[in-house]
Amino acid sequence: MILEELTAQFEQRFAYEKRTDVCLWFDPRGEFRPLAAALAALVAGRGDPFRVLAYDPDERHGQLWIKRQLSSARVAGGNGKFVIYLPLAEDAELELLAEYRLAGVTWRIDGKQPSVHRFLRAAGVPLTGDPVEQRKLRDGGSESLLTKYTVRFADKPRHFWTHSTLTPALAQERLLGDIDQRILEIASHPTAGWETLRTDGVESEFREAVAARQGYASALSADEWLRGLVSQIALTEAYGAYGEPTDFPFIDRLPIPGLRAHNLSLLHRWLRDRASRAAWDRLIAEVECEIDLSAWAGGRAGLAFAFPHLVAARWACARAAFVAAAPRQSATDEYFFDNAEQIRAESVHARASEQPIGAWDLLADLRQFLTATGEANAAVEVATGLSPLVHIYVDRAAHVDGLHLRVRAAAESHELPEAARVADRAYAAYTNGLNSRFFERLAAQRTLELGDIPYVTDHLDAAVWKRSGKRAIVIVDALRYDCAEELRLALAGVTEIQPLRAALPTITPVGMTALLPKAVGEPSLEVSGTTVRLLIAGRDMAARSNRITALRRLGADCRDIEALERMSQKPSDLGELLVIFGHDDVDQLGHSDSAALVRHVQAEVLRLARLVQRLHRWGYPEVHVVTDHGFILLDEQHLPEVVPCERAWCELLKQRFALVPSAVELPLTTFPLPWSKDLRVAVPPGLAFFKAEGSFSHGGAAIQELVIPHVVSRAAPTERPVDVEVRVPTTELVQTVVRVVLAPVSASGQLSFAARGRRLLLDVLRDGKSVLADGPHELQLESASEEVRTTLFFGSAESFMAGEILNLDVRDADTGERFPHSGIALTVGRDM
Numbered sequence: 001m002i003l004e005e006l007t008a009q010f011e012q013r014f015a016y017e018k019r020t021d022v023c024l025w026f027d028p029r030g031e032f033r034p035l036a037a038a039l040a041a042l043v044a045g046r047g048d049p050f051r052v053l054a055y056d057p058d059e060r061h062g063q064l065w066i067k068r069q070l071s072s073a074r075v076a077g078g079n080g081k082f083v084i085y086l087p088l089a090e091d092a093e094l095e096l097l098a099e100y101r102l103a104g105v106t107w108r109i110d111g112k113q114p115s116v117h118r119f120l121r122a123a124g125v126p127l128t129g130d131p132v133e134q135r136k137l138r139d140g141g142s143e144s145l146l147t148k149y150t151v152r153f154a155d156k157p158r159h160f161w162t163h164s165t166l167t168p169a170l171a172q173e174r175l176l177g178d179i180d181q182r183i184l185e186i187a188s189h190p191t192a193g194w195e196t197l198r199t200d201g202v203e204s205e206f207r208e209a210v211a212a213r214q215g216y217a218s219a220l221s222a223d224e225w226l227r228g229l230v231s232q233i234a235l236t237e238a239y240g241a242y243g244e245p246t247d248f249p250f251i252d253r254l255p256i257p258g259l260r261a262h263n264l265s266l267l268h269r270w271l272r273d274r275a276s277r278a279a280w281d282r283l284i285a286e287v288e289c290e291i292d293l294s295a296w297a298g299g300r301a302g303l304a305f306a307f308p309h310l311v312a313a314r315w316a317c318a319r320a321a322f323v324a325a326a327p328r329q330s331a332t333d334e335y336f337f338d339n340a341e342q343i344r345a346e347s348v349h350a351r352a353s354e355q356p357i358g359a360w361d362l363l364a365d366l367r368q369f370l371t372a373t374g375e376a377n378a379a380v381e382v383a384t385g386l387s388p389l390v391h392i393y394v395d396r397a398a399h400v401d402g403l404h405l406r407v408r409a410a411a412e413s414h415e416l417p418e419a420a421r422v423a424d425r426a427y428a429a430y431t432n433g434l435n436s437r438f439f440e441r442l443a444a445q446r447t448l449e450l451g452d453i454p455y456v457t458d459h460l461d462a463a464v465w466k467r468s469g470k471r472a473i474v475i476v477d478a479l480r481y482d483c484a485e486e487l488r489l490a491l492a493g494v495t496e497i498q499p500l501r502a503a504l505p506t507i508t509p510v511g512m513t514a515l516l517p518k519a520v521g522e523p524s525l526e527v528s529g530t531t532v533r534l535l536i537a538g539r540d541m542a543a544r545s546n547r548i549t550a551l552r553r554l555g556a557d558c559r560d561i562e563a564l565e566r567m568s569q570k571p572s573d574l575g576e577l578l579v580i581f582g583h584d585d586v587d588q589l590g591h592s593d594s595a596a597l598v599r600h601v602q603a604e605v606l607r608l609a610r611l612v613q614r615l616h617r618w619g620y621p622e623v624h625v626v627t628d629h630g631f632i633l634l635d636e637q638h639l640p641e642v643v644p645c646e647r648a649w650c651e652l653l654k655q656r657f658a659l660v661p662s663a664v665e666l667p668l669t670t671f672p673l674p675w676s677k678d679l680r681v682a683v684p685p686g687l688a689f690f691k692a693e694g695s696f697s698h699g700g701a702a703i704q705e706l707v708i709p710h711v712v713s714r715a716a717p718t719e720r721p722v723d724v725e726v727r728v729p730t731t732e733l734v735q736t737v738v739r740v741v742l743a744p745v746s747a748s749g750q751l752s753f754a755a756r757g758r759r760l761l762l763d764v765l766r767d768g769k770s771v772l773a774d775g776p777h778e779l780q781l782e783s784a785s786e787e788v789r790t791t792l793f794f795g796s797a798e799s800f801m802a803g804e805i806l807n808l809d810v811r812d813a814d815t816g817e818r819f820p821h822s823g824i825a826l827t828v829g830r831d832m
Contacts, residue, residue, distance in 0.1 A: 001123070002035065002150055002153075002154035003042050005119075020081075022083075022105070023084070023107055024100060024106045025084060026090045026107075026113065029142065030087045031147050032087075033142050034151045035116075035151060035154065036054050039083075040085075051083070056087075063097050084100065090113070109122050115138070116144075120146075120161075120166070125166060126165045127165065133168050137167075137171065145168060146171065148175060148200075176205060178731070180731070184269070184275075185276075188278070188279045190223055210229070213259070214262050216228065230287055231253070235253055235254060236260050239254055239260075240260065241304035241305075242304065245300075249293070261732075264827075265732055265803075265829075267305075271306075271349045272348065272349065272805075281355065291307070293307060293309070294313060297310055314342075314346070318343075319416070332370075333370075343363045346358070347360040347364035359414035365406060366407050368403065369404060369407050369426065370422075372396065372399040376400050376434070383437065387451030389434065389437055389438045393703045393704070394481060394499050398485035402482030402485060404424075408598045409598050409601075421635075428638030431704070432640065434703060436685070439685045443669045447672075448701075454498075455500070456503060460500075465554075471621075471623070473623075474561070474608070474612070474615075474624065475626055477512075477582070477628060479708070480708075480709075481630060481707060483709075484711050485709075486602070487608055490605060490606060494713075495712065495713045497712075499708070500707070500708050500709070500710050502630070503628075504671060504706065505656070505681055505699045505700070506656075506705040507654075509534060512547065513534040513542070517551075520554065523536050523675050527652050530652065548581070555577060556577045557579065558579045564611065570619075574618065582608070598633075616713070616716075622715075623713045625710075625711035625713070627708050632698065634695055636694065640687050640688040642690065642692060643684045643690065645658055651679060653690060656690070656693070656702075657681055658682040658683075662677065662678055662680050668682040684700060687702050721757070721812070724758060725744075726741070726742060726824060733800075733806070733832075736793070737794065738764055738792045738808060738826065739789065740790050740808070742810070744757070744781055757780060758781050759780055759812070760778070760810055760812060760819075761777070761809075761810070762809070762810050763776040763810075763811075764792055764809070766804070766806050771806065772795060773795045800832045805825055806825075810824075
């Protein structure tokens with residue numbers, strides 16, 4: 001808008017004074033100098049009916065040069081007009097240009113000498129009427145805030161300039177952006193950050209803004225400036241965290257009281273920002289060489305997160321207290337009750353660090369796991385039937401079974417075996433209780449029917465094998481339900497999980513055969529020595545090669561998973577129905593080394609996720625992941641007793657099941673085998689064993705073995721939904737509302753009218769719970785929208801303390817994608 005307005009001003013001047021072809025543009029303060037250069041380039045490129053000639057002796061563009069330019073143009077027969085920019089006072093000595101004073105005109109705005117302030121006002125820009133604020137905008141001539149602002153945003157459209165009253169605060173905000181965010185960016189990339197400030201001509205404004213907001217005024221440069229700021233912020237936090245004691249050794253280095261809250265707000269934002277946390281860790285390590293509060297802080301109560309040496313001292317105490325409490329459940333419960341807030345706060349601040357101090361995340365996950373198992377135990381106690389027990393397991397698999405594995409793995413990596421023992425104790429109490437009740441009800445009904453949970457063979461035959469269209473099926477061994485939940489989280493697009501009932505006994509030869517389509521033939525059961533075999537047309541389906549042959553006869557393209565993983569490009573001969581025989585690492589590791597299995601599960605899930613995503617890229621819109629059985633994993637100290645089962649009773653006796661004659665009454669719980677009228681399958685109650693077994697096992701009727709997942713991943717639509725830019729006027733809250741601005745942008749950063757819109761859910765969270773009056777706020781953002789503004793109101797019953805951190809959470813309501821990925825931290829500026 002700005003250059004167009006300038007152009008219009010001069011065209012209007014020439015139109016009013018038709019007798020002249022020269023307009024003098026005096027600018028004694030040099031305010032218009034960068035605009036004059038931009039205007040000269042603009043009109044030269046457009047061929048406008050005037051040229052801009054700028055007086056600049058340093059470039060040898062003095063009076064004589066200007067005169068020659070005018071003379072040459074006239075001799076050439078041109079009839080154009082000229083604007084002569086003169087960064088001089090009107091009474092300056094300009095002998096060679098005297099004729100143009102007489103024959104030309106001088107640019108005026110409302111009859112007065114132009115200034116940027118006067119020009120903007122004439123262009124319709126609403127400017128602050130406060131004299132003090134006007135001086136803040138205008139002071140400095142070509143280096144004034146107003147000039148820099150006008151030059152920076154000269155190409156913005158009219159609504160940008162006329163939408164809001166221009167004040168120093170608005171100009172500074174738009175020139176510098178979020179001051180705290182600018183500090184984080186400079187800390188992460190000091191050389192580039194400072195260079196950008198200098199290139200943009202706003203370094204002095206930045207330093208002044210930091211001084212005004214953080215109380216940190218320093219003439220130091222680069223890392224020295226940053227170290228000084230980090231030192232002040234860390235000392236400010238330590239001073240407050242320990243109760244503002246009068247004997248604080250660095251009290252003279254603190255900002256004034258009114259600005260300390262800003263220091264804390266920046267600190268908490270910095271410590272939680274993954275992109276910038278490494279910069280804090282680097283700078284504070286240098287600061288700690290000169291500042292050590294260990295002796296002073298010893299014996300004092302306080303949660304200061306800025307200085308690593310203080311965090312390390314707290315972790316040593318916390319670890320010792322946890323280790324002492326771990327052997328007894330009551331002491332463990334008391335420990336987590338007393339230290340819940342500290343663990344939460346420490347883990348939040350440690351999470352973004354690449355080298356966190358202590359295992360606070362492990363303690364936080366363990367506390368969450370203990371809570372989840374307690375809630376699950378309570379649900380099991382009141383469950384009245386078999387189906388509710390199944391759904392307790394399915395609905396809580398990720399939060400109980402999955403989290404148990406994660407805690408076990410983290411306990412090993414942090415060398416805190418006490419955490420693993422606490423988790424194993426809680427998990428054993430849950431899963432033994434769940435399976436005891438599950439087995440009682442299963443035995444009472446004398447069938448394996450699990451309510452609304454379909455049998456694996458029937459379900460897959462209808463939902464996968466008999467379907468038409470291009471699809472891929474990945475068959476993996478021993479994928480427990482919680483692992484499927486992890487897989488769902490790792491996949492983009494739309495992913496569904498259907499619980500199924502596995503074949504009993506839940507062993508690989510039986511389970512893998514149960515996954516085959518019914519069209520391959522009816523299996524028959526055969527016991528050979530210590531092995532169970534299911535035969536179809538005389539072929540043993542326990543052999544992968546025989547299953548592959550059977551599927552290929554039905555037209556399936558069968559591949560080995562490892563062969564596909566090694567391919568860098570899509571094979572040209574992939575079939576319409578692609579069957580991939582996947583990993584058996586989980587089963588093999590579990591039987592040989594259950595501790596290694598705990599470490600491996602997450603890697604296996606990510607490996608599967610990469611394969612599924614690759615299959616989508618290769619043109620398979622639908623990918624199914626199926627498995628033969630789940631597994632139980634208990635520490636051997638918590639395994640149930642072995643229950644008696646005489647070898648003489650059995651055709652086959654294994655740890656978790658036995659095959660017994662149908663015609664003989666035995667003191668065992670048995671279920672029919674669909675492939676044999678002469679035999680039944682006997683299983684021990686709950687998680688018990690017929691023979692001694694290790695911590696990993698399957699084959700019986702435990703819920704973790706018998707309820708298996710069918711994962712269906714559907715490729716994300718090819719039409720990409722619009723990306724979302726989220727802005728807030730300030731991250732500091734002084735009212736119980738948050739004003740949010742949402743703008744659609746494509747991946748390239750420009751408005752996109754081809755992309756799909758999004759249905760968004762906006763929420764403000766405290767410790768994961770909404771503080772909004774009506775819960776999450778739903779909003780539709782279309783790709784063709786301009787900015788969408790909304791206000792989120794907090795619940796009237798909520799109260800907040802100064803310094804408390806809330807999180808603005810903006811997500812796609814359908815996919816769960818978060819904008820921005822890390823969310824936006826909001827700091828409560830006062831008690832409310």
